[in-house]
Amino acid sequence: MNKLNILVVDDEEMELEILKNYFEKEGHSVTTAKDGNIALDEFNKSNYDIIFLDYNMPGYNGSEVCKIIKKSKPAQKLIILTGNFTDEAYYSSIEDEICPECLIYKPIDLEQIKSCMEKVLKGIKIYQTNN
Amino acid sequence: MMQTENNRISKILVVDDQEDNIDLVTTNLEMEGFQLSSAMNGREGFDSACRLKPDIIILDIMMPVMDGWEACRLLKENETTKNIPIIILTAKTGIKDVINGFNQGALDYLRKPFHVEELISRVKKIIHIKEEKKSLESVISYQEQIIQEKNLKFLEVAPFEVMGKMVGSIGHDLSNLLSCVKGNNQLAGMSDSMEEVKKYLEAEKKAIDMMKYFIESLRNFTLNKKSQQEFFSPLSILQNTIKILQKTLNQKKIQINISTNNMCQIFGDPGQYSQICLNIILNAIDAMEKEGTLKILIERDNHFIISRFQDTGSGIHPDNLDKIFNLSFTTKAKKKGTGIGLYTVNEIIKKAKGKMTVQSNIGKGSIFSFWFPTGKDQCSSNMNHDKYNS
Structure with missing residues (x-):
């Protein structure tokens, strides 16, 4: 895969670190953000091939950040990660015209992340991925 | 045979000092299938009524020993006879007497001389009404039983929410x-x-x-423990409950400030205490959409530990304040709750012999306070057992 520019947004330091390390290992360039506001700043500063957003964050949640980004740049490829056990993340993210390309349920698996990312970059939308 | 719905023959007691009258009424009503008894004055009438528990009493007024007015009064005062319908059958025809009869509790008033057919019609009507009343009562008591069973079911389901x-x-x-x-x-x-x-x-x-x-x-959390009475520190139970919700609190940027005053241990069920706290905190989290402060004050008031939870949430509309403890009342969106939470909390508190109050200001937040009995008198020896401020 070509070298990608990736933005990872998560309030959990450990998860952020894992995704950053993984993507860098795969040879991509990674920017991290700890909440929605920082993510929007980063989004406005540069172009990302794909953005990973955690759903549960203080301030804006993943779905809200997604909607703001998609309104300003509809073609932006975006994946939401959620550890929720309710269908809240699903309904607030997917049941709308402005939605991410993919919703992944945690616990995350790096191989699953990779295969979802490849599909999304090919233009395929995957709405529910329970492994 | 004049029978009730339970296939019982209706019993009628005739109280009159004139044997002719007794014979007339008895003969005619027996022909209609009723079972008749009689008494010659008020005193005898009252005694027979207590013994026989008739379905209807036909009562003359002017009698020796005890007149009809006095007998009527006694019958209405007595627990076993007060619900027996009384038909006054008398030669006293003044309107004042009629009104007095009804005021004394008679169900009907018939002036002598009378038509036997009319008396029979009235007796039958009263028996009919009595049967209807009985069947309505049984429907109501059946409904009440169903409601009670449903409430019990709800209480069983509530913890699952x-x-x-x-x-x-x-x-x-x-x-x-x-x-x-x-x-x-x-x-x-x-x-x-x-x-x-x-x-x-x-x-x-x-x-x-x-x-x-x-x-x-999680192991320390007592949600699933069987009810048991022990000494516990309300503060550490509260802190443990908060620990489990810490992530959610962080994510919603909700700050918790705990302060205590004049604390002591409680002798009671720590599981009940933590369930109450858990429910109130979960509600506060829902009320504070994003960001907010939950101030918790635990203090002693004589034989109670008062725990106050003050949130900076949306508050509760005054119209809804007295409804919030009702089963199935909720202000939350459909997906979020069924309204069982506060009902359960209130039930738990009632069971623990405590009480709960709520104050609320729209847009400013709510204060939920509950009184939990300290149980055995612990406070003198364990005063200031917990000192904690954050």
């Missing part, structure tokens, strides 16, 4: 930690150098330790 929320919160936190375990493990597998492997295994261990800590705090 709280459990559901808990499972969601616990599942979310464990998923995140498991992500870290698995992710670091996968990264270690991809690593080229020993040093790198070590780094990821280190991170993996950290996540495992956190899972262990989390599971330990």
Whole structure:
């Protein structure tokens, strides 16, 4: 895969670190953000091939950040990660015209992340991925 | 035979000092299938009524020994006879007498001379009404029984709603930690150098330790413990409850400030105490959409520990304030709750012989306070057992 520019947004330091390390290992360039506001700043500063957003964050949640980004740049490829056990993340993210390309349920698996990312970059939308 | 719905023959007591009258009434009503008894004055009439418990009493007024007015009064005062319908049958025809008869509790008033057919019609009507009343009462008591059973069912279901929320919160936190375990493990597998492997295994261990800590705090949580009476510190139960919700609180940027005053231990069921706290905190979290402060004050008031929870949430409309403890009342959106929470809390508090109050200001927040009995008099010896401020 070509070298990608990736933005990872998560309030959990450990998860952020894992995704950053993984993507860098795969040879991509990674920017991290700890909440929605920082993510929007980063989004406005540069172009990302794909953005990973955690759903549960203080301030804006993943779905809200997604909607703001998609309104300003509809073609932006975006994946939401959620550890929720309710269908809240699903309904607030997917049941709308402005939605991410993919919703992944945690616990995350790096191989699953990779295969979802490849599909999304090919233009395929995957709405529910329970492994 | 004139029978009631239970196939019982209706009994009628005739009280009159004129034998002719007794014969006339008795003969005619017996022909209609009723079972008749008679008495010659008020005193005898009252005694017979107590013994026989007739379905209807036909009562003359002017009698020796005890007149009809006095007998009527006694019959209405007596627990066994007060519900027996009385028909006054008398030669006293003045309107004042009629009114007096009804005021004394008679159901009907018939002036002498009378038509036997009319008396028969009136007796039959009263028996009919009595039967209808009885069947309505049995319908009502059946309905009440159903409602009571339903309430009991609700109480059984209620803890599951709280459990559901808990499972969601616990599942979310464990998923995140498991992500870290698995992710670091996968990264270690991809690593080229020993040093790198070590780094990821280190991170993996950290996540495992956190899972262990989390599971330990769950173990301390008394939600599923059988009810038991013991000494406990309300503060540490509260802190443990908060620990489990910590992630959710962080994510919603909700600050918790706990202060205590004149504290002591409680002798009671710590599970009840933690369930109450859990429900109130979950409600406060829902009320504070994003960001907010939950101030908790625990203090002693004689034989009670008062725990106050003041949130900076949306508040409750005055119209809804007295409804919030009702079963199935909720201001939350459909997906969020069934309204069982506060009802359950109130039931638990009632069971613990405490009480609960709520004050609320729209847009400013609510204060939920509950009084939990200290149980055995602990306060003199354990005064200031807990000193904690944050």
